[in-house]
Amino acid sequence: MGGIDPVVLIASLMVASTPILLAAIGELVVEKAGVLNLGVEGMMILGAICGFATAVETGSPALGFVAAAIAGAAFSMIFGLLTQYLLSNQVATGLALTLFGLGLSALIGQGYVGIKAPNTPRLDLPVLSDLPIVGPILFSHDAMLYVSLLIVAGVWLFLSRTRGGLILRAVGESHDAAHALGYKVIRIRLMAIAFGGACAGLGGAYLSLVRVPQWTEGMTAGAGWIALAIVVFASWRPWYALIGAYLFGGIVVLELNLQAAGVKVPVDLLAASPYLVTILVLVLMSRSKSRAALNAPADLGRSFHATA
Amino acid sequence: MKFRLALKGAALAVATSVAGMAMAEDPTKVGFVYVGPIGDGGWTYQHDQGRLAVEAEFGDKVETIFQESVPEGADSERVMTQMALAGADIIFTTSFGYMDATNAVAAKFPDVKFEHATGYKRLHPNVATYDSRFYEGRAVLGHIAGKMTETNKIGYIASFPIPEVIQGINSYFLHAQKVNPDVELTVIWVYTWFDPAKEADAAKAMIEQGVDVITQHTDSTAPLAEMAKTDGIIGFGQASDMGEYKPAPRVASIIDNWNPYYIKRVKAVMDGTWEQGHSWGGMAEGEVVIGEITGPVPDDLKAEAMGMVEAITAGDYHPFTGPIMKQDGSVFLAEGEVATDEQLVTMDFYIQGITGEIPN
Numbered sequence: 045m046g047g048i049d050p051v052v053l054i055a056s057l058m059v060a061s062t063p064i065l066l067a068a069i070g071e072l073v074v075e076k077a078g079v080l081n082l083g084v085e086g087m088m089i090l091g092a093i094c095g096f097a098t099a100v101e102t103g104s105p106a107l108g109f110v111a112a113a114i115a116g117a118a119f120s121m122i123f124g125l126l127t128q129y130l131l132s133n134q135v136a137t138g139l140a141l142t143l144f145g146l147g148l149s150a151l152i153g154q155g156y157v158g159i160k161a162p163n164t165p166r167l168d169l170p171v172l173s174d175l176p177i178v179g180p181i182l183f184s185h186d187a188m189l190y191v192s193l194l195i196v197a198g199v200w201l202f203l204s205r206t207r208g209g210l211i212l213r214a215v216g217e218s219h220d221a222a223h224a225l226g227y228k229v230i231r232i233r234l235m236a237i238a239f240g241g242a243c244a245g246l247g248g249a250y251l252s253l254v255r256v257p258q259w260t261e262g263m264t265a266g267a268g269w270i271a272l273a274i275v276v277f278a279s280w281r282p283w284y285a286l287i288g289a290y291l292f293g294g295i296v297v298l299e300l301n302l303q304a305a306g307v308k309v310p311v312d313l314l315a316a317s318p319y320l321v322t323i324l325v326l327v328l329m330s331r332s333k334s335r336a337a338l339n340a341p342a343d344l345g346r347s348f349h350a351t352a
Numbered sequence: 353m354k355f356r357l358a359l360k361g362a363a364l365a366v367a368t369s370v371a372g373m374a375m376a377e378d379p380t381k382v383g384f385v386y387v388g389p390i391g392d393g394g395w396t397y398q399h400d401q402g403r404l405a406v407e408a409e410f411g412d413k414v415e416t417i418f419q420e421s422v423p424e425g426a427d428s429e430r431v432m433t434q435m436a437l438a439g440a441d442i443i444f445t446t447s448f449g450y451m452d453a454t455n456a457v458a459a460k461f462p463d464v465k466f467e468h469a470t471g472y473k474r475l476h477p478n479v480a481t482y483d484s485r486f487y488e489g490r491a492v493l494g495h496i497a498g499k500m501t502e503t504n505k506i507g508y509i510a511s512f513p514i515p516e517v518i519q520g521i522n523s524y525f526l527h528a529q530k531v532n533p534d535v536e537l538t539v540i541w542v543y544t545w546f547d548p549a550k551e552a553d554a555a556k557a558m559i560e561q562g563v564d565v566i567t568q569h570t571d572s573t574a575p576l577a578e579m580a581k582t583d584g585i586i587g588f589g590q591a592s593d594m595g596e597y598k599p600a601p602r603v604a605s606i607i608d609n610w611n612p613y614y615i616k617r618v619k620a621v622m623d624g625t626w627e628q629g630h631s632w633g634g635m636a637e638g639e640v641v642i643g644e645i646t647g648p649v650p651d652d653l654k655a656e657a658m659g660m661v662e663a664i665t666a667g668d669y670h671p672f673t674g675p676i677m678k679q680d681g682s683v684f685l686a687e688g689e690v691a692t693d694e695q696l697v698t699m700d701f702y703i704q705g706i707t708g709e710i711p712n
Binding site for chain 2 (some may be wrong): 047049052056060063146150153154157158159160251255256257258260261262263265266267296297300301303304305306308310311312315
């Protein structure tokens with residue numbers, strides 16, 4: 045591949061993929077608990093502006109990320125209250141959350157257009173960061189990128205190796221059974237929704253503080269929807285979500301770099317490929333009639349109302 | 353965004369019900385359909401400045417409505433229909449991709465005037481088109497780029513392969529090559545008008561390839577934010593001045609000034625003199641403005657650039673004046689020949705010296 049440095053390419057695809065990875069891993073937990081929150085885009089953009097504003101006001105990107113997580117979680121609670129207590133339709137409520145988030149973030153962001161964000165420091169380890177190949181890929185990113193990988197590992201550990209994860213999955217598979225066993229279905233789902241909101245908020249802040257870095261209205265530009273697609277693509281498995289996110293981010297970065305290097309590529313096809321891949325995966329997975337093959341939580345998107 | 357429109361609509365409803373009693377005359381209702389958010393700091397921001405200029409000019413004789421971030425395609429048809437049903441007298445649709453939707457809706461509402469930006473289809477008597485000669489501005493940027501580049505690699509972040517963008521690429525490269533025969537152009541097609549993350553990634557990919565002067569045909573300031581990370585990289589404001597990146601990396605800009613056109617056309621609707629047509633204004637009409645040239649650009653180069661602006665404004669110089677060859681070596685314009693508007697609006701080829709292909 046003429047003129048492209050694969051090391052630089054991998055390093056930049058990791059950065060490009062982190063926002064959608066964070067949002068996707070959060071949504072994965074939400075969906076595992078049986079809740080479909082289509083408001084990812086709205087929570088991301090709200091995290092982007094809250095993180096950016098906090099970082100600018102305090103001068104600390106770390107505080108910005110904390111604020112973004114809190115803002116995302118708090119915002120997701122609107123969805124939580126509406127769907128879990130008032131039993132509103134999850135699809136419609138999620139869409140409304142996205143629209144509300146886009147508008148609210150534009151309002152909050154009025155005073156932050158054209159301001160520069162404080163620099164997020166990159167890891168600089170004495171020997172490791174200078175290693176050829178491994179150094180740029182593994183040891184010279186900003187801290188948040190490592191946090192995103194830790195969150196993936198943590199989610200995997202939690203879902204597959206802990207009692208808490210088992211309960212959460214039980215709630216997602218059959219809320220009536222979980223309820224009959226005495227688990228607080230609503231409370232567990234609210235916690236999952238808040239976690240999803242926090243992760244989406246972090247993903248948004250990664251966009252406005254590291255990847256771009258600036259505040260622009262509507263800057264997520266559909267990243268939240270890609271994150272939703274990745275959850276399905278990953279068939280609700282955390283490590284697959286990581287692969288999915290890096291694949292999606294990788295296609296975008298690769299396509300741009302191939303063009304910059306003057307390699308002849310079918311650009312329009314590549315630009316559409318993440319969406320084509322999503323459709324393909326959906327078709328392949330839904331080919332089999334059994335729910336097990338689809339791996340989707342059985343009670344995904346269904347409202348729970350304790351009757352007894 | 354729709355939420356905000358709803359709020360605005362509610363506020364307007366209250367305002368008009370109160371004002372309606374006092375005011376007998378119905379204000380002219382003007383609609384705007386935007387492809388990005390009004391806070392994009394570029395293309396849509398400038399159109400919205402035009403809307404505000406209309407409000408300032410006519411006061412309570414006009415009422416403006418707008419909707420942001422309307423996707424090109426079927427959804428835009430719904431938005432335009434809503435505006436027409438809401439009583440709009442004239443609707444400005446401000447992106448190339450609204451072309452077919454504009455004509456389709458115009459057929460259903462023969463009494464509503466439609467104005468489509470940067471397009472060429474006028475299938476009904478109530479559809480006009482308007483555009484700006486951005487390539488005039490690109491010529492000046494190309495001149496600056498050709499002289500400023502140290503690596504002899506300049507870049508162009510392109511949106512969609514349509515004539516308007518291809519004119520810009522050709523004009524930019526032509527004038528860079530005139531002052532620097534060794535210059536090479538890298539074009540990246542991002543297939544979006546507005547996606548800050550992707551725009552920034554495109555700039556990053558160019559910088560990694562050694563490109564040190566980048567211009568963009570997309571709407572956000574994200575590429576400039578990316579350039580600001582690396583010393584010695586310069587770029588230009590697009591559509592709007594993007595002055596927050598002064599004095600560097602932004603060293604100049606092309607500003608789209610739609611205000612005169614919007615005021616003129618709304619006036620025509622009020623007077624009942626509106627007619628279908630195609631308007632293509634440039635520097636001479638004040639529609640294309642070069643923003644302040646700053647920072648790293650030396651004074652003599654600045655003077656040359658201003659000289660170009662004067663010559664183009666006065667009509668003494670046309671950026672596409674022969675001899676110009678097409679990429680395949682065939683003649684586009686002979687010595688001294690000037691491109692016709694027809695040749696420009698159908699431009700679908702690169703000029704000689706640009707490597708790569710236009711995707712289709």
